[in-house]
Amino acid sequence: MDIEYEIKYSFDTETGQIVAEIPELSLADFGKSFEEAEKNIIAALKTYLEYLRDTGKPVPEGSRKEGTLLKVAV
Numbered sequence: 001m002d003i004e005y006e007i008k009y010s011f012d013t014e015t016g017q018i019v020a021e022i023p024e025l026s027l028a029d030f031g032k033s034f035e036e037a038e039k040n041i042i043a044a045l046k047t048y049l050e051y052l053r054d055t056g057k058p059v060p061e062g063s064r065k066e067g068t069l070l071k072v073a074v
Contacts, residue, residue: 003062007041009034025060 010019020041021028029044031037
């Protein structure tokens with residue numbers, strides 16, 4: 001099963017890093033490039049989803065928004 005979550009990118013002027021955020025999960029990570037930020041947020045999301053499954057908590061349905069979506073197999 002695949003779930004899509006909206007991902008937003010921003011630039012942190014203090015650190016010079018790209019921030020990748022999944023607002024509906026209050027999850028964020030960063031990197032020196034968009035590619036690195038996306039790789040890091042995917043890893044964080046997979047870890048978070050594993051935690052939810054391991055503890056028997058429900059996995060959020062995902063985004064119904066348009067824009068940049070991140071598809072993850074669960």
